[in-house]
Amino acid sequence: MQRYSETSLLVLICNLLFLTSLFLPAYTVGGIKEGASVMYGYNALLIGWLGPFSGEFTWYANLCYLMALKTKNITYALLWAVSGFGIALSFLFATETYLNEGVGNAPLQSYEAGYYFWLAAIGLLTIRQGIVAYSEAKKRGGNELKRGLKEVIAKYWMVIAFMILVIAGEIFTFSYNSMK
Numbered sequence: 001m002q003r004y005s006e007t008s009l010l011v012l013i014c015n016l017l018f019l020t021s022l023f024l025p026a027y028t029v030g031g032i033k034e035g036a037s038v039m040y041g042y043n044a045l046l047i048g049w050l051g052p053f054s055g056e057f058t059w060y061a062n063l064c065y066l067m068a069l070k071t072k073n074i075t076y077a078l079l080w081a082v083s084g085f086g087i088a089l090s091f092l093f094a095t096e097t098y099l100n101e102g103v104g105n106a107p108l109q110s111y112e113a114g115y116y117f118w119l120a121a122i123g124l125l126t127i128r129q130g131i132v133a134y135s136e137a138k139k140r141g142g143n144e145l146k147r148g149l150k151e152v153i154a155k156y157w158m159v160i161a162f163m164i165l166v167i168a169g170e171i172f173t174f175s176y177n178s179m180k
Contacts, residue, residue: 017121024114
């Protein structure tokens with residue numbers, strides 16, 4: 001535990017950013033018919049798991065964030081953090097998102113402070129996990145991280161491929177909806 005004390009402040013900051021994002025407006029959705037509706041972070045966290053029903057997988061970055069915090073293996077933690085950050089960034093390509101059960105999907109009008117706090121939390125955790133992985137690899141001769149990443153890719157290639165497909169799907173959905 002002592003080895004990681006220099007980065008424990010980063011974890012605290014990540015968690016504070018994440019908690020703060022829950023109480024801030026995350027994004028604004030709605031069209032002319034529905035009117036604009038501000039979604040707070042806590043609301044997005046509660047209903048986000050329904051995203052796959054409308055083609056939106058961004059909420060699952062929260063699971064990657066949690067796994068990156070709780071995983072003991074440094075290489076796996078880094079992989080979870082990078083995946084979570086990639087999935088969180090994919091929301092920037094969204095043109096519409098789930099509003100409620102009556103309306104379904106509604107156009108995404110703007111990103112608010114809560115989204116950026118959430119993105120900063122996941123991004124900072126990714127940087128932290130990268131620092132820890134790099135320092136551990138350097139202590140063990142430099143090949144530890146490379147060997148660990150090869151092992152992860154060999155074991156979990158299907159999960160990695162799924163995450164890449166999710167991100168690619170978000171980008172495709174953005175480009176398809178922008179042509180309408």
